[in-house]
Amino acid sequence: MKNTDSLSNVAEFSVSEISIALKRTVEDIFGHVRVRGEISGYRGPHASGHCYFSLKDERSRLEAVIWKGVFSRLKFLPQEGLEVIATGKLTTYPGSSKYQIVIESIEPAGAGALMALLEERKRKLGAEGLFAEERKRPLPFMPRTIGVVTSPTGAVIRDIIHRIADRFPVHVLVWPVRVQGETAGAEVSRAIAGFNTFDPGGPLPRPDLLIVARGGGSLEDLWGFNDEAVVRAVAASQIPIISAVGHETDWTLIDLAADRRAPTPTGAAEMAVPVKAELEAGLARLSARLKGAISRDLDRRSQGLRAVARALPSPDQLFALPRRRFDEAAGRIVRALHASAQRKRLKHEGLRLSIGSLERRLVEARRRAAQCGARLPVVFSGLLRNKRVRLERDGGRITPRVTSERIALNRQKLDAATGRLDRVVRQRLDGARGRLDQTERLARTLSYQGVLERGFALVRDASDRPVKRAAELSAGQEVHIQFYDEIAGAVIAGKPVAGPRKDTGAKDPGKQGSLF
Known part of the structure; x- marks a missing residue:
């Protein structure tokens, strides 16, 4: 039989006392811990805003909880099956006699987990058609305003502005954002949406093109640009976007x-604007081609016109047949008139002229003369009126103001031509003066006078020919020595010593040799 007296000496605890003691022991011993495990049983936030799930590995399972306030500040949201590293406090839940970790921060367990999360997000957004090629729009050829979303303090914005200024200076608007950290994704998405709200006619013009740029970094550094909000903001943008x-x-x-991806921020600037000098050169080439084409077309048309003119008959050939017909008709008319006159003469020979008929003809002639006289002032007034209208119209065209304007325009053209002539003359004079100075310096450099100025002398014989070798001299021969300032005569004292003379150092002051 068991000894009941020994059992009666064991202290008694309530269930709550045991639970509280275990809770204090676990919290005091462990405190903050970092736990690596796979998320299991995650169903999103509870109605209260808290999250309940488990962390497990191949042998064990640990309950986990994230309170509502902590969950709203998390950089990475939990996902079912994702391996993470959770930091928090170990505690117990007396209501079910379980221990759990209260998570304060959570992050993916290494790049592998980040890549898995990235691939999952890529598949999700790709299924929605946000990455479809047919959605991408062409970039504007010559944008007037470019918006840049990047950090205002890094080298990226300086490189972009410098490159744009070199190629084709345009107006650049910078929206400063953080490009790394927890708030990077939200700031970039707000910047893209903000540029799209600009009014084209407002104080800040709406950009024709956006550049989202950041320097290189690790996967974690660039994670803000993998944010779902950023991708949706880019897809919803009405302004074409270059990702750099x-x-x-x-x-x-x-x-x-994005509509276009650039390998570097500098490459994005090169994609955004063309090279102004190349456009000007291309325009000049097209202008020259247009002038040549017009000239060739005029020549071709002139040649065609000349060919058509050669194919046409001459005026004599054209009027030969009508002229013959006219001559024949004229001959027939003359004969017909003679015949008609003969018939009328025979008809009126028997008629007598009377005074009454003559008076009637005279009255009719007076009546027609009076009508013509009445119409003459009206006709004359109309002619004068037409002449006056044409005179006023021509006088309006020739006014002192028009004449002055033409004189001023011609004077401006003359002044411009005179200015260009003066500049051309000055440029040519400056070029000729520069070439003359260069030739003069070259002549001074090549002249032997410079050599004489440095202490050398030129020996000439009696015929004034330069003596190049000592073997050409003989004793008693007269020579002329040209120094820098003047020429001196000399006589060769003896035969020159063969070979070069060596300097033996100090000279004897009492015995000084002479070459002559």
């Missing part, structure tokens, strides 16, 4: 949603 995030080997989800 990271280096050429880096890629983010914003690269897939």
